[in-house]
Amino acid sequence: MPEPLGKMFLYTSVLMAGTCPLFYYLVQKGFARTSFYQMALEQLHSHPEALEALGTPLHVHYLQLPSKHNFVDITVAWLKIPVSGSKSEGHVYTRSTRVAPFQRWQLQEVVLELKDGQKIPLFMVSEKNGDIVNE
Structure with missing residues (x-):
């Protein structure tokens, strides 16, 4: 029935x-x-200035999936990862690329932007010759 x-x-x-x-x-x-997400967080955790600015303990929050800053396709990935600590909060902006599908992701840039507008570069690849510029 x-x-x-x-x-x-x-x-x-x-x-x-x-x-x-x-x-x-x-x-x-x-x-x-994903490897591009993990590599970006490794850069954050290994950067003393960023850890000092955020404070401990460091918390990584869920991505805002509908955000225009979060985009992944076959060869490029951009993420805006929300993070916070005892002193401040902000976002880790990351850009990763790969030459072709099923190849390894390569970090191109990782920047921490705090809520007060301060930007702390965590990792960058030089556009000229592909050298890593770690600040």
Whole structure:
């Protein structure tokens, strides 16, 4: 015997209400496992000036997925990673590239921008000759 339309709508709504947050969580975890995300955070954790500006303990927050600053395709990845510490908060902006699909990602630039507007370059590749400029 067919279910009343109202019951079917209710069941579908409950199913979607549970599935959407789960999907969002899984996408966030997927980003956190990518090499370009991990390499950017390694640069942050190894930069004394950035750690001093943010304060400890350092917290990395979920990406704002709909943000125009978060973009990944086959050969380029730009991310805006929200971070905070006991002294301040801000965003780590990162740009990574790769020559072709299934090749390794190469960091091009990692910059910490604090909420007061101060920018701390964490990692940069020179555009002229491809040398790493670590400040």
